[in-house]
């Protein structure tokens with residue numbers, strides 16, 4: 440059945456090729472657009488879009504944009520689609536993996552919240568645009584592994600699935616969840632964009648706003664550094680360092696990224712490493728600055744997920760709370776907040 444998209448669909452699903460074609464109707468370069476009045480508005484919308492992504496709390500908040508008023512006129516829709524494109528440019532200029540991760544999770548959840556209310560032909564059509572087929576109750580194992588690679592809940596692990604003749608069986612709602620994940624993976628695979636340095640330079644004030652908001656969110660999330668709230672894996676790595684034991688390269692990476700993510704500054708991190716038997720200040724400084732995004736390509740790293748920590752042999756699961764988290768940062772945030780209830784599984788970058 441032929442599916443016809445209306446202009447509101449471009450605002451709902453700005454990643455579709457039709458949405459991009461709609462935006463390119465005026466044949467303007469990005470530079471020309473940015474200097475136009477709509478362009479100036481669109482870049483502010485793009486900053487707001489990223490800020491919403493930073494406030495977005497993962498799958499539990501998937502409906503954050505549900506009920507939002509979508510623009511109905513062409514200019515409003517053009518601004519909406521442009522803000523999507525510009526937000527991708529801004530996070531690419533920021534060269535921050537965690538920011539890219541937050542934005543793509545938000546975009547996938549936003550699109551999915553609209554998709555849930557579409558009729559079947561349109562849902563199937565949009566799913567196909569991201570390489571996904573909704574009308575199936577099982578996936579070949581290889582395809583299943585590919586789609587679920589970033590999903591950290593235990594129920595998605597292959598050993599917890601029912602497999603028949605090389606196919607992983609799925610409940611209807613699980614197929615929907617995989618579609619959302621496929622949208623996220625598709626959008627994530629497209630970033631960062633290769634943005635000319637001159638354009639990043641023009642957009643620098645907006646990139647700074649986004650980075651400031653992100654840092655603020657991290658401070659709100661994690662507050663003052665409190666070692667007593669470290670997860671067992673990070674406690675074990677920090678203790679090994681304190682006791683003058685050598686830790687592996689991947690252990691150093693995980694610990695450094697974790698300490699940076701929770702707000703410890705480079706000097707404090709280097710002080711911790713000075714207890715290591717092979718401590719070399721300039722080498723340590725280089726590594727810490729590289730991981731925290733202050734050196735080299737400016738890419739900021741996020742601590743590995745629990746699944747990755749397990750693969751690296753760095754998981755030191757020793758208590759119940761670990762059963763409820765999928766990321767050491769979630770463990771830390773939970774302990775910091777001192778909540779009495781079990782932590783929610785939140786999707787964090789691997």
Ligand code: SF4
Pocket residue numbers: 670671672673744745746748749753754755756757761762764765766767770
């Ligand atoms: S389960 Fe996660 S948080 Fe707990 S020790 Fe293992 S890696 Fe760390």
